[in-house]
Amino acid sequence: MKNRTIKVGYLARVEGEGALYLQVKGDEVTDVRLEIFEPPRFFEALLRGRSYGEVPDITARICGICPIAYQMGSIQAMESIFGVKVEGPLRDLRRLIYCGEWIESHVLHVAMLHAPDFLGYEDSISMAKARPELAERVRMALRLKKLGNEILRLIGGREVHPVNLRVGGFYRVPTRQELAPLREELYWGLEAARQLVHWTAGFEFPEFERDYEFVALRHPDEYPIMAGGIVSNRGLDISLDRYDETFQEEHLAHSNALHSVIVGRGAYLVGPLARYSLNHDRLSPLVREEAGRAGLGTVLRNPFKSIIVRSLEVLQAVEESIRLVEGYEMPDRPLVDYEVRPGVGYGCTEAPRGICYHRYEVDQAGLVRDAKIVPPTSQNQKTIEDDLRGFVPQYLDLAEDRLVWHCEQAVRNYDPCISCATHFLRLEIERT
Amino acid sequence: MAEKRRPKLAVWKFSSCDGCQLSLLDCEDELLALTDQIEIANFPEASRAVVKGPYDLSLVEGSISTSHDAARIQQVRRVSKHLVTIGACATAGGIQALRNFTDVRELIPLVYARPEYISTLESSTPISSHVFVDFELHGCPINKVQLVEVISAFLHGRRPVTPGYSVCLECKRRGNVCVTVARGEPCLGPLVHAGCGAICPSYQRGCYGCFGPMETPNPSSLSEMWLAGGMAPDEVVRRLRSFTAAAEPFRQESERHEK
Known part of the structure; x- marks a missing residue:
């Protein structure tokens, strides 16, 4: 029996440092390890003793690509402790800046990190230089990404680690006039996002589906970003305070990230595929129509097609941003008043890569006694490994370099953010 | 006549959030023009292609917090003609340097169930504590306009203009x-x-x-x-x-x- 090892020493086009190691015996994958060697930074421990007000600025630094997710999760948790309700225009502004993050992060992944896999280029720059029509695609994507970043900059002060979000609301809210210049570019963005959907829907996709347990937020009337309970396609329907009894983190020797499982059931999937499949009815009519034209049903089980869902979610986010910008009325005050009190609170939002859970305990003075943060990539890590176990056997006849590339592509389906999950990828496939 | 060789740029990551190297990809208006002037030779976050060193300019993000990284930065310095650190982690140790004020062995079990699997140094240190650094660009994250200035300065063999006042x-x-x-x-x-x-x-x-x-x-x-x-x-x-x-x-x- 032929044995092989397949290795990717440093996975490219992902955020953070990781490696992939596969062991193959005959036509069976006997071991898969997504190794995360990104050095641990001990955020949860370093947060102890910090004031609740500093927490969103510190948690932002978990990830430079999706800082809003880490800020909003901790802000929600603190607000649940202090009994603060942020509604109206302040809530709309939060949703708008989060839409900005979805646009910026998704377009980065779709066009710059993932599309080159489908078209056979090492990166988006060589893709752009290969053919004029691809250069146009990349230019358009960069402009769309810039639009997402512009929303972050206008509301948050800057693209990476915005400064304006705080417990209770904002430090300063924009005037209607300040948001108005976004409008014209957002209408351009609506067409650009549709083009992105059409482009990605035309890629060739491997025939590969798995029966995942999808986990995402669900809200009575919104496509989930910042609010809702946690649901799955296998009957899970819980409020945030039951996260810890429902999900468990395991620590494995090959990873500086913790693996999450559903207690008693095992691996699950978070992110675009799960959000879409559990919330298809919450997408806008325009996005549902585009999904239909792209040939997608209401549930999607092929992880390679997550690139189409990301593009659809960009469209959703652009459309919502138009609504939020046009409907914005500047509130009288940038924040809601509250009193600090001790307690335990929970926060969970849909980061671009999936649900991101936070729990904090603070004391009388608002100092953190305990913190727990579960990023989306650590929740998907086991599912990524299971995908490879299922996906690799049908490609074992390929030349080594093609096989390795396919494995990388399968990992990139998840837009893994390893900096968050600790948190980079090296790929090794061992055939013994 | 042969085409003029474009200078080679490498981007290296150590312990960090990726936000500073992302700032390079956030130069949406300048990125394609920039790649006409320089060859992105080693930038794993953006490309799987790796062109062999030595590199004319290395941008280094992140701090040194493991013994593996302490060895790796020496290798990066050896293959880099100029080495510029970008961001608070690389220039000052980053938020993860809060460990320097406590005993890291007490922190590990607060996050990880199996402390024996974790390998880390007791402190998080800037790149300049380990190797010679040609220029330090500050910020958490860095300012992308300053980043473009630093890259263009090194391309033209001059010092970057980044004010040192408050x-x-x-x-x-x-x-x-x-x-x-x-x-x-x-x-x-x-x-x-x-x-x-x-x-x-x-x-x-x-x-x-x-x-x-x-x-x-x-x-x-x-x-x-x-x-x-x-x-x-x-x-x-x-x-x-x-x-x-x-x-x-x-x-x-x-x-x-x-x-």
Whole structure:
């Protein structure tokens, strides 16, 4: 029996440092390890003793690509402790800046990190230089990404680690006039996002589906970003305070990230595929129509097609941003008043890569006694490994370099953010 | 005639959040033009292609916090003609340098169930503690306009123009009302390296120090003012200890108030 090892020493086009190691015996994958060697930074421990007000600025630094997710999760948790309700225009502004993050992060992944896999280029720059029509695609994507970043900059002060979000609301809210210049570019963005959907829907996709347990937020009337309970396609329907009894983190020797499982059931999937499949009815009519034209049903089980869902979610986010910008009325005050009190609170939002859970305990003075943060990539890590176990056997006849590339592509389906999950990828496939 | 060789750029990551290297990809208007001038030879976050070194310019993000990384930075220096560190992690140790003020062995079990699987150094240190650094670009995150300036300066063989004065000057230029004078808001601006464009005061909050200490700061003057205004010493310590806590002026001053 032929044995092989397949290795990717440093996975490219992902955020953070990781490696992939596969062991193959005959036509069976006997071991898969997504190794995360990104050095641990001990955020949860370093947060102890910090004031609740500093927490969103510190948690932002978990990830430079999706800082809003880490800020909003901790802000929600603190607000649940202090009994603060942020509604109206302040809530709309939060949703708008989060839409900005979805646009910026998704377009980065779709066009710059993932599309080159489908078209056979090492990166988006060589893709752009290969053919004029691809250069146009990349230019358009960069402009769309810039639009997402512009929303972050206008509301948050800057693209990476915005400064304006705080417990209770904002430090300063924009005037209607300040948001108005976004409008014209957002209408351009609506067409650009549709083009992105059409482009990605035309890629060739491997025939590969798995029966995942999808986990995402669900809200009575919104496509989930910042609010809702946690649901799955296998009957899970819980409020945030039951996260810890429902999900468990395991620590494995090959990873500086913790693996999450559903207690008693095992691996699950978070992110675009799960959000879409559990919330298809919450997408806008325009996005549902585009999904239909792209040939997608209401549930999607092929992880390679997550690139189409990301593009659809960009469209959703652009459309919502138009609504939020046009409907914005500047509130009288940038924040809601509250009193600090001790307690335990929970926060969970849909980061671009999936649900991101936070729990904090603070004391009388608002100092953190305990913190727990579960990023989306650590929740998907086991599912990524299971995908490879299922996906690799049908490609074992390929030349080594093609096989390795396919494995990388399968990992990139998840837009893994390893900096968050600790948190980079090296790929090794061992055939013994 | 042969095409002129484009200088080779490499981007390296150590312990960090990826935000500073992302700033390069966030140069949406300049990125394609930039790649006409330079060859992106080694930038794993953006490309799986790796062109062999040596590299004309290496941008280094992140701090050194494992023995593996301490060895790897030596290798990076050997293959780099010029090495520029980008961001608070690479220039000052980053937020993860908060461990330097405690015993890291006590932190591990708070996050990880199996501490024996974790390999880490007791401190998180800037790149300059390990190898010679040609230029340090500050910020958490860096300012992308300054990043383009640094890259173009090295392409043309000149020093980058990045001011060493404090955030206060940027605030004055922007016409901001001083948040400390007008509202008594604690602001690290007088101590902190310019570069962000005084974002926080423009958003009605005090500077929290992402760009680290300026060239010749006077931290005790500011902290004495805070104390005189009634701030508790532990809050003074916390304010000095964030994203550049291990930078020498901030480290010394925060330790002075801990006693």
